[in-house]
Amino acid sequence: MIAIEKDIEKYMSEVNSHLFCLQKNKKAVLEDIREAILEFTENNEVETIDVIYSRFGTPEEIAKAYIADAEPQNIKKAFNIRKMLVASVVIALAILAITVIITIIDNHSGKIIYYESGVIEEVAQMIISSNFISSI
Amino acid sequence: MSQNQENFKRGCTELLALHLLAKEDLYGYQITQLFDEKSGGRFTMLEGTLYLILYKLVDAGYLSTYSKLVGxxxxxxYYHLEEKGKEYLMQMLHEYDEISKGIALILDREEEEA
Structure with missing residues (x-):
């Protein structure tokens, strides 16, 4: 992939992360921008990403334009969805961590019991053998 | 460009885009080019931000889209103005005329018609 293509992919990724809106809106707008950029690069010499910035706008400019025009309830909805997703991930990680800790503790407890029972058996053997010897 | 200019421009973009599309179907770059040419360079728009406005108009049913093979x-x-969009355009033009007149009167640039 040539350098400018990498820069364009990075640009699209930045627009995607900056654009704070409902997923269906974002997908449609990003597709339009991507197609327009592809056509532009096919018909024009684009040596640096600055050419894309000046023609299409920086990711921040695009995000700012969206927020300025968007309906407040759509922004609120997008924000709530994002909050829910973050909360879900945190809860899932917490459950995973607790499960791992319990598993480690269980495994470790099993080894201690096994070790203790092994020592008890050895000591018992020693007692038996010493009694046997003394009886002889 | 100042924030005031940006805000003002944003308010006009829908009206101007719909007006251009009333004459013929256009794609994004053509719309930004026409803005620039017809305004003598006074009204320019970043193509990336235009798509946000066009998407809103499509979502509202004022415009429809179709794809054409290029190369x-x-x-x-391409964007096409629907009947609902034509009605919306007429309404916006009327509002624009009213507001422009009101602003001109406040700025003492026009005498009120008797």
């Missing part, structure tokens, strides 16, 4: 494999999205 061997690339497709280009």
């Amino acid at each position: 061997k494999r690339r497709t280009r999205k």
Whole structure:
């Protein structure tokens, strides 16, 4: 992939992360921008990403334009969805961590019991053998 | 560009885009080019931000889109003004005329008609 293509992919990724809106809106707008950029690069010499910035706008400019025009309830909805997703991930990680800790503790407890029972058996053997010897 | 200019421009973009599309179907780059040419360079717009406005108009049913093959494999999205969009455009033009008149009167640039 040539350098400018990498820069364009990075640009699209930045627009995607900056654009704070409902997923269906974002997908449609990003597709339009991507197609327009592809056509532009096919018909024009684009040596640096600055050419894309000046023609299409920086990711921040695009995000700012969206927020300025968007309906407040759509922004609120997008924000709530994002909050829910973050909360879900945190809860899932917490459950995973607790499960791992319990598993480690269980495994470790099993080894201690096994070790203790092994020592008890050895000591018992020693007692038996010493009694046997003394009886002889 | 100042924030005031940006805000003012944003308010006009829908009206101007719909007006251009009333004459013929256009794609994104053509719309930004026409803005620039017809305004003598006074009204310019970043193509990336235009798509946000166009999407809103499509979502509202004022515009529809279709794709045309360009070259061997690339497709280009054209925007078409729907009947609902024509009505919306007439309404916006009326509002624009009223507001412009009101602003001109406040700025003492126009005498009120008797």
